[in-house]
Amino acid sequence: MSGILNSSIGRKFAMALSALFLMIFLLQHFTINLLSVFSADAFNEVSHFMGTFWLIQYVLQPVLIFGVIFHFIMGFVLEIRNRNARQVSYAKNNGAANSSWMSRNMIWSGLAILAFIGLHFYDFWLPEINTKYIQGDMSGLLANGEFRYFEELQHKFVDIWRVVLYCIAFIFLALHLLHGFSSAFQSTGMNNKYSKGLQSFGKAYAIIIPLGFIFIALFHHFTH
Amino acid sequence: MMNLTLKIWRQKNASDKGSMVDYKVSDISPDMSFLEMLDVLNEQLINNNEEPVAFDHDCREGICGMCSLYINGEAHGPDRGVTTCQLHMRMFKDGDTITIEPFRATAFPVVKDLIVDRSSFDRIQHAGGFISVNTSGNTIDANAIPVNKHDADKAFEAATCIGCGACVASCKNSSAMLFVGAKVSQFALLPQGKVEATDRVLNMVKQMDEEGFGNCTNTGACEVECPKGISLENIARMNREYLAASLKG
Numbered sequence: 001m002s003g004i005l006n007s008s009i010g011r012k013f014a015m016a017l018s019a020l021f022l023m024i025f026l027l028q029h030f031t032i033n034l035l036s037v038f039s040a041d042a043f044n045e046v047s048h049f050m051g052t053f054w055l056i057q058y059v060l061q062p063v064l065i066f067g068v069i070f071h072f073i074m075g076f077v078l079e080i081r082n083r084n085a086r087q088v089s090y091a092k093n094n095g096a097a098n099s100s101w102m103s104r105n106m107i108w109s110g111l112a113i114l115a116f117i118g119l120h121f122y123d124f125w126l127p128e129i130n131t132k133y134i135q136g137d138m139s140g141l142l143a144n145g146e147f148r149y150f151e152e153l154q155h156k157f158v159d160i161w162r163v164v165l166y167c168i169a170f171i172f173l174a175l176h177l178l179h180g181f182s183s184a185f186q187s188t189g190m191n192n193k194y195s196k197g198l199q200s201f202g203k204a205y206a207i208i209i210p211l212g213f214i215f216i217a218l219f220h221h222f223t224h
Numbered sequence: 225m226m227n228l229t230l231k232i233w234r235q236k237n238a239s240d241k242g243s244m245v246d247y248k249v250s251d252i253s254p255d256m257s258f259l260e261m262l263d264v265l266n267e268q269l270i271n272n273n274e275e276p277v278a279f280d281h282d283c284r285e286g287i288c289g290m291c292s293l294y295i296n297g298e299a300h301g302p303d304r305g306v307t308t309c310q311l312h313m314r315m316f317k318d319g320d321t322i323t324i325e326p327f328r329a330t331a332f333p334v335v336k337d338l339i340v341d342r343s344s345f346d347r348i349q350h351a352g353g354f355i356s357v358n359t360s361g362n363t364i365d366a367n368a369i370p371v372n373k374h375d376a377d378k379a380f381e382a383a384t385c386i387g388c389g390a391c392v393a394s395c396k397n398s399s400a401m402l403f404v405g406a407k408v409s410q411f412a413l414l415p416q417g418k419v420e421a422t423d424r425v426l427n428m429v430k431q432m433d434e435e436g437f438g439n440c441t442n443t444g445a446c447e448v449e450c451p452k453g454i455s456l457e458n459i460a461r462m463n464r465e466y467l468a469a470s471l472k473g
Contacts, residue, residue: 004466008433008438008439086330089328090294090328091323091325092325098445098448103444182442186459
């Protein structure tokens with residue numbers, strides 16, 4: 001058991017588990033964001049609950065942040081180790097003949113997503129932390145007594161360049177998930193008779209979720 | 225008949241820096257194998273008092289796993305399900321330029337020109353790629369133990385791995401997991417292999433990591449380029465075996 005975390009398979013397994021966790025989080029995030037399209041009130045209520053309930057704030061949020069940091073640090077560690085495993089490159093390499101662009105470029109799509117997470121934290125998470133834990137305002141209300149969450153969301157998507165950046169990031173997210181979903185199941189040993197169904201589900205997830213996020217960003221830009 | 229330009233990696237010995245060198249060969253028959261084409265080149269070089277190109281080969285019928293070569297950016301060249309010795313020159317056209325390199329991996333150091341040292345695979349096999357059988361004269365016939373047909377077929381498919389190293393060469397991470405996955409699977413699926421299953425997978429993976437192979441990122445390039453069509457399922461099976469063995473050990 002002690003050697004597992006230092007082994008290549010152990011690292012693969014840890015990478016896959018963190019990926020599965022992040023994919024579940026992504027689905028939850030998408031579901032709440034989608035609410036904002038149908039009902040501002042419902043979105044406000046759920047956002048307030050998520051932003052103030054102790055279990056989410058003090059337990060799940062730190063676990064999520066750990067999961068994100070672990071996933072990208074492990075991604076870099078694997079990339080460095082893998083580059084060391086071939087110190088002399090091929091003069092001619094035809095990677096497209098045997099593998100998908102997504103599978104060969106996970107580090108680049110991952111870096112694009114990491115850059116997006118930085119922007120997303122700057123846009124939403126840091127102001128949220130400032131309001132709640134520095135200014136001490138846990139009410140979730142604007143000066144006029146209405147919830148602030150929907151208003152803040154729409155305000156962020158007024159700027160077309162921010163919307164463009166978000167849409168580009170979601171395209172990279174789709175590319176990352178197109179390989180990452182099935183890869184996570186393969187790494188955890190779940191390549192079996194159900195694999196074809198899982199792969200189809202993975203492709204649908206990898207396209208529908210990012211496309212949905214793009215739709216939500218565009219929806220708020222054009223309806224503000 | 226074809227006239228070709230060959231760009232070939234030349235390296236005097238393990239410590240030499242090495243470089244790509246251009247050669248011309250003419251009157252190559254499309255019915256020749258790739259290695260026969262290299263024989264023609266070497267005959268030409270020897271006649272000109274030049275050093276022939278060193279490359280590995282033995283059976284020349286796709287069984288021994290000795291021939292290697294990274295041809296035009298792919299292990300064993302552009303054809304599927306064949307080793308370099310089974311690759312025909314009809315896969316190329318008159319006037320083509322063909323780039324020929326050794327399999328590249330830190331764990332496969334170049335010995336000379338296109339020959340690499342693949343003894344890291346032997347050391348992985350020595351670490352656990354076997355079963356212990358009493359051969360004192362009372363050896364039990366393997367067929368005396370009934371084996372489920374599905375498992376027997378899967379084990380046989382895994383056992384067709386010839387250990388050529390195309391999986392490592394094709395993988396962008398130089399991972400040996402298809403090879404090790406096949407060697408673990410061929411025993412893990414059979415009753416004879418169950419006895420040492422835990423030690424086998426732990427020791428073989430440990431040796432694989434010590435040899436400096438990279439981590440599999442599931443690109444699937446190994447499966448596509450494998451001359452024997454070894455499936456990625458074997459890597460998933462090895463992962464399962466390893467995780468179960470780690471929990472036991």
